[in-house]
Amino acid sequence: MASYLFVRLGQAVLVLLGIVFLTFFLAFIVPADPARMIAGQSATVETVQRIRHELGLDQPLGAQFWRYLRQVARGDLGRSYAQKVEVAALLRSRFPATVQLMAAGILCELLIGLPAGILAAVRRDTWLDRSVMVGAFLGVSAPQFAVGLLLLYLVAFRFALLPLGGYGSLAHVILPALTLGIAGGGWYARVMRSAMVEVLSQDFVRTARAKGLPPAQVVSRHALKNAVLPIVTMVGLDFGTFMGGVVVVESVFGWPGIGQLAWQAIQIVDIPVILGVVIFSAIAIVTGNVLADLAYPWLDPKIRYQ
Amino acid sequence: MMRRACVMLLAVVLLLPAMALSQGAKGAVVIAFKDDISTLDPAIGYDWQNWSIIKSLFDGLMDYEPGTTTLVPHLAESYTISSDGRTYTFKIRRGVKFTNGREVTAADFKYSLERTLHPKTQSPGAGFFGGIRGAKAFQDGKTKEVTGITAVDPQTLRITLDEANAAFLHTMAINFSHVVPREEVEKAGADFGHKPVGSGAFRLKEWVLGQRLVLERNPDYFLKDRPRAAEIVIQVGVEPSVALLRFQRGEVDILGDGIPPARFVQVMADANLKGLVVTGEQLQTGYVTINTQVKPFTDVRVRRALNMAIDKTKIVRIINNRASPASQVLPPRMPGYDRAYKGYAYDPAAARRLLAEAGYRNGFSTVLYANNTDPNPRIAQAIQADLRKIGVRADLKTLAQSTVIEAGGTRGRAPLIWSGGMAWIADYPDPNNFYWPILSCAARGPGSWNWAWYCNQKAEQMAKAADAMVRADQAAARAERFQAMYRLVMADAPWIPIFNERRFTMRSARLSGSAAIFVDPIHIPVHYDEVGLK
Numbered sequence: 027m028a029s030y031l032f033v034r035l036g037q038a039v040l041v042l043l044g045i046v047f048l049t050f051f052l053a054f055i056v057p058a059d060p061a062r063m064i065a066g067q068s069a070t071v072e073t074v075q076r077i078r079h080e081l082g083l084d085q086p087l088g089a090q091f092w093r094y095l096r097q098v099a100r101g102d103l104g105r106s107y108a109q110k111v112e113v114a115a116l117l118r119s120r121f122p123a124t125v126q127l128m129a130a131g132i133l134c135e136l137l138i139g140l141p142a143g144i145l146a147a148v149r150r151d152t153w154l155d156r157s158v159m160v161g162a163f164l165g166v167s168a169p170q171f172a173v174g175l176l177l178l179y180l181v182a183f184r185f186a187l188l189p190l191g192g193y194g195s196l197a198h199v200i201l202p203a204l205t206l207g208i209a210g211g212g213w214y215a216r217v218m219r220s221a222m223v224e225v226l227s228q229d230f231v232r233t234a235r236a237k238g239l240p241p242a243q244v245v246s247r248h249a250l251k252n253a254v255l256p257i258v259t260m261v262g263l264d265f266g267t268f269m270g271g272v273v274v275v276e277s278v279f280g281w282p283g284i285g286q287l288a289w290q291a292i293q294i295v296d297i298p299v300i301l302g303v304v305i306f307s308a309i310a311i312v313t314g315n316v317l318a319d320l321a322y323p324w325l326d327p328k329i330r331y332q
Numbered sequence: 333m334m335r336r337a338c339v340m341l342l343a344v345v346l347l348l349p350a351m352a353l354s355q356g357a358k359g360a361v362v363i364a365f366k367d368d369i370s371t372l373d374p375a376i377g378y379d380w381q382n383w384s385i386i387k388s389l390f391d392g393l394m395d396y397e398p399g400t401t402t403l404v405p406h407l408a409e410s411y412t413i414s415s416d417g418r419t420y421t422f423k424i425r426r427g428v429k430f431t432n433g434r435e436v437t438a439a440d441f442k443y444s445l446e447r448t449l450h451p452k453t454q455s456p457g458a459g460f461f462g463g464i465r466g467a468k469a470f471q472d473g474k475t476k477e478v479t480g481i482t483a484v485d486p487q488t489l490r491i492t493l494d495e496a497n498a499a500f501l502h503t504m505a506i507n508f509s510h511v512v513p514r515e516e517v518e519k520a521g522a523d524f525g526h527k528p529v530g531s532g533a534f535r536l537k538e539w540v541l542g543q544r545l546v547l548e549r550n551p552d553y554f555l556k557d558r559p560r561a562a563e564i565v566i567q568v569g570v571e572p573s574v575a576l577l578r579f580q581r582g583e584v585d586i587l588g589d590g591i592p593p594a595r596f597v598q599v600m601a602d603a604n605l606k607g608l609v610v611t612g613e614q615l616q617t618g619y620v621t622i623n624t625q626v627k628p629f630t631d632v633r634v635r636r637a638l639n640m641a642i643d644k645t646k647i648v649r650i651i652n653n654r655a656s657p658a659s660q661v662l663p664p665r666m667p668g669y670d671r672a673y674k675g676y677a678y679d680p681a682a683a684r685r686l687l688a689e690a691g692y693r694n695g696f697s698t699v700l701y702a703n704n705t706d707p708n709p710r711i712a713q714a715i716q717a718d719l720r721k722i723g724v725r726a727d728l729k730t731l732a733q734s735t736v737i738e739a740g741g742t743r744g745r746a747p748l749i750w751s752g753g754m755a756w757i758a759d760y761p762d763p764n765n766f767y768w769p770i771l772s773c774a775a776r777g778p779g780s781w782n783w784a785w786y787c788n789q790k791a792e793q794m795a796k797a798a799d800a801m802v803r804a805d806q807a808a809a810r811a812e813r814f815q816a817m818y819r820l821v822m823a824d825a826p827w828i829p830i831f832n833e834r835r836f837t838m839r840s841a842r843l844s845g846s847a848a849i850f851v852d853p854i855h856i857p858v859h860y861d862e863v864g865l866k
Contacts, residue, residue: 056734056735058732058734058735058737058738059734059737059738059741059779062734062737062738062741062779063734063737064454064456065456066378066379066456066457069456069457069458069459069769070458070459070462070769070775070780071775071777071778071779071780072459072462073455073456073458073459074779075779076451076454076458076471077454077456079451080451080452080454081454105522108370108371109368109370109371109525109526110371110373110376110522110523110525110526111371111523111525111526111541115541116541119540119541119542120541120542123542175573175574178574178577179577182577183577183580183581186581190574190577190578190581190583191570191571191574191578192543192567192570193543193569194543276569277366277569277571278571278574279571279574280567280568280569280570280571280574281569282541282542282543282569286368286542286569287368287542290367290368293732293733293734294734295734
């Protein structure tokens with residue numbers, strides 16, 4: 027277990043290094059000059075050059091990368107070009123909202139996806155199965171922007187049941203989480219259905235049925251635990267993806283998460299913020315995967331770390 | 333047990349909205365923006381969003397009468413100009429205090445200007461003060477202070493310029509010259525932009541990154557009846573279409589980003605909503621730059637032909653008539669706007685003849701760059717279609733703003749650029765502001781905003797001569813000089829002026845203040861000091 031974790035952490039560091047390297051160079055390949063974006067429209071060429079010099083952007087790329095790496099190793103992610111604030115402070119300010127939406131989003135996905143998938147599997151090849159699968163397909167393919175705005179309009183504006191976007195209370199998180207849940211829940215339902223169909227055809231399920239267990243117990247006690255493994259993988263992936271920010275949903279609902287920060291930084295080529303968000307997201311994705319890996323043997327004792 | 337928990341949860345969920353709705357401050361004016369506020373440091377902040385907020389937190393020697401472009405003394409009680417137009421002496425008001433309680437003196441202005449000029453500050457506004465004597469030596473690290481700025485006594489500030497500049501007083505009204513207290517800047521360090529301390533009508537009460545910014549009235553403000561609102565709440569991260577819904581429900585007073593384009597027609601068709609919209613001109617021109625260094629645009633006849641080829645009224649229709657067709661460089665509200673000048677009339681047949689005369693009977697191929705945010709690609713397509721009618725085949729490159737800016741500032745890269753989404757909004761209401769940074773020989777070079785790469789030495793001399801006319805009684809003659817200069821520029825046709833955008837500000841019925849402050853040419857979206865609650 028400990029050696030497994032050690033190896034995974036080592037891999038994670040390598041992955042992070044690779045990602046920082048790629049992002050850093052991609053940011054410099056983009057034909058846009060951060061100094062000019064900061065300098066604005068009336069700045070003289072001289073002012074732009076002075077800003078470029080102050081930011082160290084006139085140094086060779088290799089030197090800049092090396093300086094950045096040393097800085098990151100000291101735990102310093104630098105300062106935003108545009109906001110002149112520590113990138114770490116910006117990330118910290120977005121962290122609570124990001125975690126909240128991630129947790130609520132995954133909860134909604136599970137609440138929608140698992141019952142739908144189980145129901146479809148148990149009532150396989152009936153109208154219920156087909157309806158659930160069509161619903162799942164619609165959920166997956168509907169643009170989140172449209173779903174979000176529709177929910178806002180109906181639930182928050184027309185019936186005034188929930189706040190019109192924003193952040194601050196449990197009521198604020200319901201609609202953005204539901205928007206994520208509708209899209210993700212569709213995937214979960216499809217995966218859950220196929221896993222469950224496979225498990226339900228296995229011998230131990232037939233045995234359980236044969237000894238007279240009610241169908242509900244067969245599913246909840248025996249089949250579910252065996253069918254849930256792929257779902258754990260998906261939750262692990264979603265953990266990383268959602269922690270990295272869900273730009274569209276955050277924009278529609280005015281949710282102050284990492285995605286919004288990233289989007290604004292990309293528009294003005296705020297390289298330190300872009301790199302900070304990438305590092306943060308990469309750590310989240312790696313963490314999500316490791317957590318999913320750790321959950322497997324707990325769910326299925328046949329799986330062991332090697 | 334389970335059922336009881338469910339009932340409790342449902343009750344909480346149902347009660348929460350009521351709690352959330354009551355969070356909106358009752359005595360505050362609420363404004364919603366899509367993007368976060370970047371910085372409130374007056375030496376650094378330079379976007380349309382933080383520009384007006386900074387103006388309400390800090391003060392300059394000069395300012396504008398609310399809702400107008402009329403320049404008036406502000407923290408300066410009075411000023412005198414030397415006969416050669418190079419030395420300005422300001423008398424500073426007594427008793428004006430920073431919100432930390434200390435009185436503002438001439439030394440604070442000297443410190444603030446030197447701070448803006450210092451390379452370490454990375455101020456985008458440093459260039460505005462490059463004409464102060466000794467500024468260059470100071471920026472190059474050759475001197476410890478700017479010799480042209482002297483605090484004669486606590487109430488007297490003297491500024492000497494290298495050359496006379498009629499627009500200098502305007503630069504004393506822009507944010508980059510606003511006064512900051514040294515001790516607070518040094519205490520906050522690089523975080524001053526997030527912990528601003530000034531002498532303005534408001535002070536910062538709260539700033540939650542990514543969520544909201546709250547300004548509260550400065551009780552010691554030197555103008556006793558200002559600001560009119562006790563508090564301004566600026567919500568950020570609000571999608572414009574959601575902001576409109578909040579507005580309709582009475583949770584937002586002003587749409588910071590304006591009426592969402594997709595809802596504009598609907599809003600203007602609704603009598604109730606339309607009644608809440610204030611319309612006004614702004615100091616903006618949307619234009620296409622024609623790169624005068626790229627063939628075949630080196631030939632003035634080709635540039636003129638392009639000017640005749642564009643149907644501007646059609647383009648104005650594309651943006652739901654939120655603009656007026658432009659005939660010249662300056663917008664109508666700018667001093668020096670030439671009402672007699674009609675520009676190039678839309679005449680594709682004449683344009684084709686001119687092209688044939690220049691040797692392009694069968695037209696030619698070129699590239700048109702544009703910003704990729706709506707409605708700019710649609711506008712660029714309309715321009716492309718009009719050019720096609722005279723035989724000019726323009727490939728469209730719709731790209732991110734920063735990439736277009738980079739292309740514009742790179743020699744020989746972008747033949748044509750539609751400026752929308754990056755368009756020129758004046759820093760101050762003086763005709764020279766549309767010349768020096770974007771059309772002058774002085775600005776032409778890599779990384780500049782002179783995307784036409786235009787230079788006419790005669791125009792340059794005329795602008796310089798006009799800028800030397802600093803006396804108040806020369807204002808009319810100076811405006812005429814600029815009119816002549818801009819006519820010369822238009823004859824060279826480095827731009828196709830397309831339209832002058834109009835502002836449509838939506839404000840709730842509970843707000844008070846004259847209509848002019850909601851379309852103030854300097855303050856966007858509203859003059860915060862002047863807006864109040866009924």
